[in-house]
Structures are given as C-alpha cells and as structure tokens.
Amino acid sequence: MANNLGLKVKPVTETPQSEIDRVSAWINTDDYKEKNFARTSLVINPAHACQPLGAELAAHAFEGSLPFVHGSQGCASYYRSTLNRHFREPAPAVSDAMTEDGAVFGGQNNLHEALENAYTLYKPKMIAVFTSCMPEIIGDDLTAFIKNARNKGIVPKDFPVPYANTPSFNGSHVHGYDSMLLSILQTLTDGKQVEGRCTGKLNLIPGFDANTGNYREYKRILEAFGIPYTVLADISDVFDSVNDGTYRPYPGGTKLDDAADSINGKATIALGTYSTSKTFSWVKDNYSGKHAALPMPFGIAKTDAFLMKIAELFGKEVPASLKEERGRAVDLMTDAHQYIHGKKFAVYGDPDYLLGYVSFLLEMGAKPHHILCSKGTKKLEKELQALLDASPDGKESKIYINKDLWHLRSLLMTDPVDAIIGDSHGKFDARDAKIPLFRFGFPVFDRVNLHREPLVGYQGVTHMLSTICNKFIDIVDDTCDDRHFELMR
Amino acid sequence: MSHEIKTVEGITKESTQEMIDHALDAYPEKAKKKRSPHLAPNDQASGSACVKSNKKTVPGVMSARGCAYAGAKGVVWGPIRDMVHVSHGPVGCGWYSWGTRRNLMSGITGVTNFAMQFTSDFQEKDVVYGGDKKLAVLLREAKELFPLAKGISVLSECPVGLIGDDINAVAKESSKELDMPIIPCNCEGFRGVSQSLGHHISNDTIRDYIIETREFPDPIGPYDIALIGEYNIGGDAWSTKPLLEECGFNVKSVWTGDGEMEKIAATHQVKLNVIHCYRSMNYMCKVMEEKYGIPWIELNFFGPTKIKESLRKLAELFDDNIKAKVEEVIAKYDPQMQAVIEQYKPRLEGKKVMLYVGGLRPRHTINAYEDLGMTCVGSGYEFAHTDDYDRTAPEMPDATVVYDDASEFEMEHFANVLKPDLIGSGIKEKYLFQKMGIPFRQMHSWDYSGPYHGYKGFPTFARDIDMAINSPTWKLVKSPF
Structure with missing residues (x-):
C-alpha cells in the first residue's frame, strides 16, 4: 500500500554541506527577501492566534464566569494551555466536546449536556459560550440552542449565558475578545438601564x-x-491570584x-x-x-x-501625585535617552499594542524602523503612518500589514536593526539577527512574571525604558574589549 | 511476567471505590453513568484493565484531552525535522502547537529543520470557495523558499474536512509537479475522541505514503534497529539513541524525535523495532511486523531498574556479542545511578505521587519514582486504550485509583483525599494543584527540563523531583497571620 504518490524509490541521502552553506547564506539575502515577500498563500510564523483565544480571555474576566467552548475539545485545550503558559496560572474552561456526529446532527445535544454538567460541577455564576471552527462551518444556531436549554430547564431562566460567534477563519484573537465582551455586556445589562440613574462611576x-x-x-x-x-x-x-493553599476556580x-x-x-x-x-x-x-x-x-x-x-x-484636576509621577518618568527619560536615542527597532504585535510601541519609541528619539502587524487593516496603517509623519524619527520607517515573522526575518537580515519588540515567538528572529528581543507583547512563554510589569501609564514608561536601556548597556558590557570595560556607563 | 503485589498503607479497594463514588455523586445522573466505568481501583494481580477507555469525552466536564490534529501535528509529524509541516486551515491550531511540545531538533531552522509554524491561514473565502487552489500555491511557495526540505506534510484542520476539500488529490498532483513527497494527512480535530486517532491516522499515512519509498545505501547489518515512539522531548532521543549505540546497535532511524523523513521511509529494512511510546506508534510496528517480518519490542527507559530490565530483555533477542556489551553498559552506569539514588532517596523516601498524563508515562514512569523510594497512589491517561491499561495494572500498586480521561473536578477531588506529595501531569493542571500547595511537575514537557530518558536522563529526573517536592517555597504558602 506504501508509496501512494507513485514516487520512484530512492536511496537515503545526506544533504551536502555545500548546499546547506549555500541555502544558509541565501535566506539572508535580498533575493530571498523578494521571493519571501512574493508569497500569496503560505503564512509562516504568524504573530496572531484565532478568535476564540481572545474570547476565552474576556470570558475569564468576570466574577464566577466559566468559559465554554462550543466545538471540539482540542480547541479548548489549546486556548487553556496558551493562557496557562503565559500567566503561569490556572485557566479553567470547558468544552462541549463535539465530534463527527456533531457535524452531522449539529451541536445542540453536546451543548445542552455540557451546560448541565458544567453548571452542576463547577457552580459558575455565568457561562460564557464561544465557538470554534466546527459549529461555525456547520452553521449551529446558538441563539436557538441556548433558548432551548433554558426552556428545558438545563440552566435557570435568569442564569446568564452570553454567547459569541468567534470563527477562527476571520480576524484574530483581538476580535474574538471584542465579540465575547460585547455579548457579556449585552447579556448582563439587559433590562438594567434605569432612566435617570447614574452610578457616578x-x-x-x-x-x-x-x-x-x-x-x-x-x-x-x-x-x-x-x-x-x-x-x-x-x-x-x-x-495573578494568590497562593495560600486553596484553589479557587474563580478568584x-x-x-x-x-x-x-x-x-x-x-x-x-x-x-x-x-x-x-x-x-x-x-x-x-x-x-x-x-x-x-x-x-x-x-x-x-x-x-x-x-x-x-x-x-x-x-x-476634576489631574491629581498632584500623578503629575509628580509624570515628572519622575520624564526625568528618567531625559536621564536615559542616550542609551536608546537613534536605536532602530523592529516592532510587531496586536494593533493596539503596536501603536503604543511606536509612540513610546518616538518619544525617546528611537526609530521604529520595521513595523509589522500580521493581522491588521488599512485604518491601522494610516494611524501608524500619522504617528510616524509627526516625528523626524519616523521618516525612514516602513509599515508591513498582514506580514508574518518570516517576512520580518528577511527584513532584519537585509536591513538590520538594534532590537525587536514583540512576544516570545520573536525569539527565533532575534537569535538569527543577533539582537535582543523585548517581550512586551502576548504571549510570553519563556520568561517569568513579565505580564505583571505594567507597560501603560507613566509607570509603564519607566518599566519599558529601564528594561530597554539596561539591556543595551548589558550588551556593551558583554561585548566590549577589556580596555573599554568601565565602571560607569 | 509475575509482579510482586504492591500495596499502599491506608489504600484498599473499598477506600478507593468510596473516594470514586464521592466524586461521582457530584455529577448529574447521565454524566455519572458515563464517567463511572472510567474510574476504578487497580487490580494489580489481574494484569488487566480495570477501566473503560477510548470513549467520547463527556461534554462540559473539563477534560484535558486534545484532538486528532494535536496527535498528528504535535506528536507524530511535528518532530520530523526535515519536513515542512503545513497546518492546513485557520491560523490557530498551528499557532498553539508551535514550539509547545519540546520535541527538540538538530539542524538549522529554515534551512535543514523546520521547527516553524506553516499555515494556510484560512479566511472566510477559503471556507466558502474551498482551499485546494490555495494549497497548491502554498506548496510551490514552500518548495521555493525551503529547497532543502525533504518533504511536506499537509495536516488538515476541522474546516478542511467539513467543507469537503480534497487534499489528497492536491498532494498527489503537487508531489509530481514538485518532485517531492507531499503527504496528505486527514487529521481534522473532530475525528475520533482524542489525540489518539490522530496518531493512528498519521501512522496509516506513513504506511500509505512514506515507508518503502527510500532505501539505506549500505547493506543492512544484524544490529540495525529503529527506535520508535521516541519524540526527543527535552532531548530524550539524545540519551536513548547513544545508549542503544553503546550497547552495539546501529539506530538507523528514530520515529519521530529529531527525525529524518528519508530514514523513516527506509525503516522497513531494519532487523528490529524498539518501541517506547506504544500508544502512538504500535500501529506501524504491527504493520512492519506483518508486512516485512520485523519483530518489535516494547521497552521502558525511565529509571535504572527499568532501563536495566529493558536492556537485558533486548539483549535476549541478540547474540553473545550484544549480551556482553549490554552487561558492560549496565556495569558502567549502575554505580552512577546508585550514587543518584543515594543522593535523593533519603529526601524522597515514602513520598506519594499521582500521575495523569498521556502516551506511556502513566505506567512507564512509576518504577522510576519507586527507584527514588516514592509510591504511586493514582495514575491515568488522557487518551489510552484498553491495551495501555492492561500494561498499567501490574505496574501500579494494588487498589490505587485508575482514572481515564479524568475531569479536573475528579483530579481535584482525588488529590484532596489522597494528599499526594507530588502530582505529575500537564500545563492545564499545574497551577491548579500548585495553588492547593501541592508540588507539581509537568510530565508531558518535563517542565522545560530533560532529558528524562535513559541513564543520562535519570539524574535530571531525580534532581527535578527532589526540587519540586523539597522546595522551601511550599513552607511559605500558609501565612502566619
């Protein structure tokens, strides 16, 4: 039965070293870059995940809320383990474990059985349902399924079951987050608007x-x-829940x-x-x-x-304490500018983070040279361009929308920069380019506790600035010759 | 093989059944009925499975299982280093399984190894109009950009099978056009009940498309063997392969850790298949036995007792030359292993471990813990079959709890009752148990350590287990106020 492709039986061969050397050199060239950028169908090392991952993050973020994947159980395991690895925390979530027969009969039976079991076993205050590929392809009607579940008494009539369609073949994790959050808010606020009431919040x-x-x-x-x-x-x-010897599924x-x-x-x-x-x-x-x-x-x-x-x-006025905090952050920026000014960066990530990196770097006099988003829009490109246009340090920058980290590798090898800002997946590019990677993005699988260091606000500025400048100083110390190894930097 | 009946103080069949019954009481009636046959006290003397397995996961219970795609991409195909593995479908599946299994590889990434994430990144239009054309184009692109790749695997994700794409036809045509093996693997995640079917489908694909398409250039010798079901997690194969070579064997191919496609394709020529992970690769061992008359032997490379037993079992199949070499190897490493035991056993004696993993580890590692003076008080698999549980029964102490496709609820309950000193399971379980103050090691990924296989692995294993259990941090969990 073997050899279904009808290929000629050949001897086992070793790739000649000369070929390995040739290709190793070639993948760093402009010629390769051109071919690499000519890709229309193959995506290599994308910097984004699929919608349901983001939906799960939103679903975890409410009191007593149990994320619920309507789809194959393998999907749920993938999302959960991604969050486990990034946060180094539990991420309890269930799936309704659809299999082949679900494809034929639809997923209602699975969904109902799973709602009953999850509600009974894990005693949530809310179950937030989102979909993976299978029900999206076969066209499951979540609205009807959940309504039927209530009518059958599987969950109490007033028990919140927000649900979102989060097809993986559309958008990225940030869109799934948006859809799930929207559904949760729509569900929870339904009928709660009170004319004339203001929480003051x-x-x-x-x-x-x-x-x-x-x-x-x-x-x-x-x-x-x-x-x-x-x-x-x-x-x-x-x-970032406590460890006091008690596991709490909804901390x-x-x-x-x-x-x-x-x-x-x-x-x-x-x-x-x-x-x-x-x-x-x-x-x-x-x-x-x-x-x-x-x-x-x-x-x-x-x-x-x-x-x-x-x-x-x-x-209200901005409080004096925050104004002082601003002053301290700016003080650090002026003190440390020499370690980052003029340095070129490659930055990639989710659109909102990307805009943030670019603003920060321009404020420091650094150059966000390659700016890459593997799931972005024309609107994002325009917004990024506007930031660049407003600064002399943005003049040579280029924006790459819907390009991946293998494209980024070509950029780094043909037009080098000093560092990358991204997530753990950028470490391969960083190693090949022999430059540091600053893991400000998501996910971080290979360093501890970075997700607890703020990036936003004046404290975030201080943190990013110190991390970047000290790394560049480390590099000087690690690579300079003895004569230039000095006490002061 | 007769095993001495092992018991654990305070654990009887009745106490275990009572613990199981309590857990089951929390389930709704239908789920209770479904879960009940998957939980039972071990009957060590019977030497056979005490639980049902390989059944559909009960919806909504929080299973740790993955899917067929995970079994195909993550387990069987992913470790083959010189092939481009395309996750065909939406972006997520390939992204989640990118670099998250720790099957280490030799070579230069992007040149001779392809430990990367290749995907067709399906969009709405691909779902509507089909992805076959896109697949044909991306295969050309892969060939052009990675000229030293020895082949390409196409691993289907859920939508591909549901919309009726014909990846087999595309693979066949592209294979001719590009003059390279392009292997279609219909491993959509909705198939079967767990990652296990993904292993089986991938084995069948190797049978149908790969084996026998290459031949070793040199004549085959009497000691030419293959190492099957060794995935090089944390460098395991870099411990087991040299060990077998030290014993006088030529390891012609490894399936599939740090694997090379052409050597896998020529494996039909070897004299013996040594299998480590039976669950994921027994299928091809049986095919090679039936079709090419290659015998196979299942060995265990965890802990000095099992390694020694395994090497002697292996030597029995060969001549005095091998037997002598194996004894030499054992004599060389025994004192080193004894020193490891002497260092760690006093710190670990009497400690209890609960295991919940996949593949072979819920049974194969039990004796390694016992080498360190520890006792296994519960074990189970995410995706095993009856033959795995048959093999587990003699290894586990009598009356300890066996759990198949355990839910998080059950695991938490058992841990509360059994109060183990260590739990060995996966990333999804890790932080839950650590919050309970229970030391934990990831036993799929070796918790970013390894290797754990072979003589080279045992000192690392012992150090890691000691570190987990005896970390002073556990004493700080309860605050004094």
Whole structure:
C-alpha cells in the first residue's frame, strides 16, 4: 500500500554541506527577501492566534464566569494551555466536546449536556459560550440552542449565558475578545438601564490585554483620581491570584452586578480601539453618560491624553501625585535617552499594542524602523503612518500589514536593526539577527512574571525604558574589549 | 511476567471505590453513568484493565484531552525535522502547537529543520470557495523558499474536512509537479475522541505514503534497529539513541524525535523495532511486523531498574556479542545511578505521587519514582486504550485509583483525599494543584527540563523531583497571620 504518490524509490541521502552553506547564506539575502515577500498563500510564523483565544480571555474576566467552548475539545485545550503558559496560572474552561456526529446532527445535544454538567460541577455564576471552527462551518444556531436549554430547564431562566460567534477563519484573537465582551455586556445589562440613574462611576474598557500589571495600573490611576470605577473586564486577580493553599476556580473578575449597572455609568472610556471597536460602538449607542475611545496609554503623550480625558469627563484636576509621577518618568527619560536615542527597532504585535510601541519609541528619539502587524487593516496603517509623519524619527520607517515573522526575518537580515519588540515567538528572529528581543507583547512563554510589569501609564514608561536601556548597556558590557570595560556607563 | 503485589498503607479497594463514588455523586445522573466505568481501583494481580477507555469525552466536564490534529501535528509529524509541516486551515491550531511540545531538533531552522509554524491561514473565502487552489500555491511557495526540505506534510484542520476539500488529490498532483513527497494527512480535530486517532491516522499515512519509498545505501547489518515512539522531548532521543549505540546497535532511524523523513521511509529494512511510546506508534510496528517480518519490542527507559530490565530483555533477542556489551553498559552506569539514588532517596523516601498524563508515562514512569523510594497512589491517561491499561495494572500498586480521561473536578477531588506529595501531569493542571500547595511537575514537557530518558536522563529526573517536592517555597504558602 506504501508509496501512494507513485514516487520512484530512492536511496537515503545526506544533504551536502555545500548546499546547506549555500541555502544558509541565501535566506539572508535580498533575493530571498523578494521571493519571501512574493508569497500569496503560505503564512509562516504568524504573530496572531484565532478568535476564540481572545474570547476565552474576556470570558475569564468576570466574577464566577466559566468559559465554554462550543466545538471540539482540542480547541479548548489549546486556548487553556496558551493562557496557562503565559500567566503561569490556572485557566479553567470547558468544552462541549463535539465530534463527527456533531457535524452531522449539529451541536445542540453536546451543548445542552455540557451546560448541565458544567453548571452542576463547577457552580459558575455565568457561562460564557464561544465557538470554534466546527459549529461555525456547520452553521449551529446558538441563539436557538441556548433558548432551548433554558426552556428545558438545563440552566435557570435568569442564569446568564452570553454567547459569541468567534470563527477562527476571520480576524484574530483581538476580535474574538471584542465579540465575547460585547455579548457579556449585552447579556448582563439587559433590562438594567434605569432612566435617570447614574452610578457616578467610570466604566473602563481596557481591550485585549494579557498584562495584569496594566489592569492594576489603571486601577491605581483611578484611585488616585478618587473616581469610582468598573473595569470591563478585569483579568487581574483572575490571572495573578494568590497562593495560600486553596484553589479557587474563580478568584476575581468584574462583579456581575457592577457590569450590569455599568449601563448607568457616568462615563465610559474604551482603550484599545482595535480590540474594543464592536463593544464600544454598541456602548456608545446604549450606555448612559459620556463616551470616549482612546488609544492604549503607552508613552507620555498617550498617558497625558488618558488622564486629561478622565479629568474632563469627571470635572476634576489631574491629581498632584500623578503629575509628580509624570515628572519622575520624564526625568528618567531625559536621564536615559542616550542609551536608546537613534536605536532602530523592529516592532510587531496586536494593533493596539503596536501603536503604543511606536509612540513610546518616538518619544525617546528611537526609530521604529520595521513595523509589522500580521493581522491588521488599512485604518491601522494610516494611524501608524500619522504617528510616524509627526516625528523626524519616523521618516525612514516602513509599515508591513498582514506580514508574518518570516517576512520580518528577511527584513532584519537585509536591513538590520538594534532590537525587536514583540512576544516570545520573536525569539527565533532575534537569535538569527543577533539582537535582543523585548517581550512586551502576548504571549510570553519563556520568561517569568513579565505580564505583571505594567507597560501603560507613566509607570509603564519607566518599566519599558529601564528594561530597554539596561539591556543595551548589558550588551556593551558583554561585548566590549577589556580596555573599554568601565565602571560607569 | 509475575509482579510482586504492591500495596499502599491506608489504600484498599473499598477506600478507593468510596473516594470514586464521592466524586461521582457530584455529577448529574447521565454524566455519572458515563464517567463511572472510567474510574476504578487497580487490580494489580489481574494484569488487566480495570477501566473503560477510548470513549467520547463527556461534554462540559473539563477534560484535558486534545484532538486528532494535536496527535498528528504535535506528536507524530511535528518532530520530523526535515519536513515542512503545513497546518492546513485557520491560523490557530498551528499557532498553539508551535514550539509547545519540546520535541527538540538538530539542524538549522529554515534551512535543514523546520521547527516553524506553516499555515494556510484560512479566511472566510477559503471556507466558502474551498482551499485546494490555495494549497497548491502554498506548496510551490514552500518548495521555493525551503529547497532543502525533504518533504511536506499537509495536516488538515476541522474546516478542511467539513467543507469537503480534497487534499489528497492536491498532494498527489503537487508531489509530481514538485518532485517531492507531499503527504496528505486527514487529521481534522473532530475525528475520533482524542489525540489518539490522530496518531493512528498519521501512522496509516506513513504506511500509505512514506515507508518503502527510500532505501539505506549500505547493506543492512544484524544490529540495525529503529527506535520508535521516541519524540526527543527535552532531548530524550539524545540519551536513548547513544545508549542503544553503546550497547552495539546501529539506530538507523528514530520515529519521530529529531527525525529524518528519508530514514523513516527506509525503516522497513531494519532487523528490529524498539518501541517506547506504544500508544502512538504500535500501529506501524504491527504493520512492519506483518508486512516485512520485523519483530518489535516494547521497552521502558525511565529509571535504572527499568532501563536495566529493558536492556537485558533486548539483549535476549541478540547474540553473545550484544549480551556482553549490554552487561558492560549496565556495569558502567549502575554505580552512577546508585550514587543518584543515594543522593535523593533519603529526601524522597515514602513520598506519594499521582500521575495523569498521556502516551506511556502513566505506567512507564512509576518504577522510576519507586527507584527514588516514592509510591504511586493514582495514575491515568488522557487518551489510552484498553491495551495501555492492561500494561498499567501490574505496574501500579494494588487498589490505587485508575482514572481515564479524568475531569479536573475528579483530579481535584482525588488529590484532596489522597494528599499526594507530588502530582505529575500537564500545563492545564499545574497551577491548579500548585495553588492547593501541592508540588507539581509537568510530565508531558518535563517542565522545560530533560532529558528524562535513559541513564543520562535519570539524574535530571531525580534532581527535578527532589526540587519540586523539597522546595522551601511550599513552607511559605500558609501565612502566619
């Protein structure tokens, strides 16, 4: 039966060293780059995952919420282990384990059985359902399935079961996050709007962000303002929970009541306009109070804008403590600028983070030379270009939308830079190019605790700046000859 | 083989059954009925499975299982270093399985090895109009950009099978056009009940497309063997292959850790197949036995007792030359292993371990823990079949709990009752148990350590187990206030 391809039987061969040397050299050339960029169909080392992964992150971020994958169980295992590896934390989630017969009969039986089992065993306060490929292809009707589940008494009538269609063959994890968050908010706020009621709170929508330090930073800023707030949705506590000898499947998350009442908020700010666009456009039309969408507060100017927006919405001054914090961050920037000024960077990542990296680097006088997004839009390209146009350090930068990390390798080998900002997957490119990789993005599988170091706000500026400058100084110390090995740097 | 009946103080068939019954009480009636046959006390003397296995996962219980694609890409195909493995379908599956199994590889990435993420990144239009044309184009692109690749595997993700694409036809045509093996593998994640079917489908694909398409240039000698079901996790094959070579064998190919496609394709010429992970590769061993008359032997390279037993079992099949060499090797390493045991056993004596893994480890590692003075108080598999549980029964102490496709709820319950000193399982379980204050090692990935196989692996294994159990950090879990 062997040899179904009808190929000629050949001897086992060893690839000649000369060929290995030739190809090793060739993959670093302009000729190779040209062929590499001519690809139309093969994607190599993409820097994005699929929608349901993001949906799971949103689903974890509410009190007592159990993420629920409608689809194959293997999908759920992949999302869970990705979050486990990044946060080094539990990520309890279930799937309804659809198999071949689901493809024939649809997934309703699986969904109902799974809802009953998950509800009974894991005692959640909410089950957040999202889909992987199979039900999306066969066209399962989640609305009907969940309605039928309630009618059959599988879950109580008032038990929240938000659900989102998150097809993996469309968009990326940030879009799945957006869809799941939207559905959760729609579900929880349904019928909760009270004419004339105002909670006096700010609703903060951070967007897809797997850095728990950032959430703590937002909360600290709002506490400094003395403004009551609800974070929609809060993954801190969920993904940086304590170890005191007790396992808690739901260690934190936005309170369901707070989320429900968020529709009566005084104001709502959505950060990360690319991972909250659907949610924000719905919020704008349905939530009370004022609304604003801002880029993530990376760097000084974007943090300033964030704080001023809060001040404006709540009629308050920016607190003195934050103004001092700004001053300290700027002081560090001026002190350390010489270690980063003029350095060229390759940056890649999710759209919202990417905009943040570019702003920060330009503020430091560094050059974001190669800017790459493996799932982006024309709108993103324009927004990035506008940032670049506003700075003399952006003149030579180039933006690559929908290119992958194998494209990035060609860029690094033919037009070298000093460092990369990205996630752990960039380590292969960084090694080949012999330059450092700064793991500010998601996921980080190969360093500990980086997801707890904030990147946003003035504290984020300090953290990024120190990390980058000290690495460049390390390189000088590690590579200089003895005569230039000095005490001071 | 008769085994001495091992017992654990305080564990009886009744106590174990009571623990199981308590766990099952929490389930709704239908789920309880489904889960019940998958949990049972071990009957060591029977030497046969005490649980049902390889059945559909109960929806909603939080299973640790993966899918057929995971078994194909992650386990069988992914480790073959000189092929381009295309995850055909949406971007996620390939991204999640990119670099997350720790099957290490020799060679230069992008030149002679392809430890990368290749995908057709299906979009809506590919689902609507089909992805066959895109596949044909991307295969050309792969050939052009990676000219030293020895072949390409096309691993289907769920949508491909559901929309009725014909990757087999594309592979056949492209294979001729590009004059290279392009192997279609219909391993969509919805097939079967776990990653296990992915192994089987991949074995069948090797049978249908790869084996017998190459021949070794040199004449085959009496000691030419293949090492099957060794995936080089954390460098395991770089311990076991040299060990077998030290014993006088020529290891002509490794399936598939740090594997080379052409050598795998010529494996029909070897004299014996030595299999480590029976679950994932027994199929091809049986095919090679039936078709080419190649005998196979299942060995265990974990811990000095089993390694010694295995090497002697292997030597029995060969002449005095090999027998003498094997004894020399054992004599060389025995004192080194004894020194490891003397270092760690006093720190680990009497400690209890619970295992929940895949493949072969829930049974193969038990004795390695016993070499260190530890006792296994529970074991189970994500995706095993009856023949795996048959092989497990004699290794586990009598009356200890066996769990098949355990849910997180069950594992948590068993750990609460058994209070193990260590749990060896996967990344999804790790942090749950650590939050309970229970030391943990990932036993799929060796927790970013390794190798654990062979004599080279045991000192690392012993060090890691000691480090996990005796880390002073566990004493800080309870605050004094």
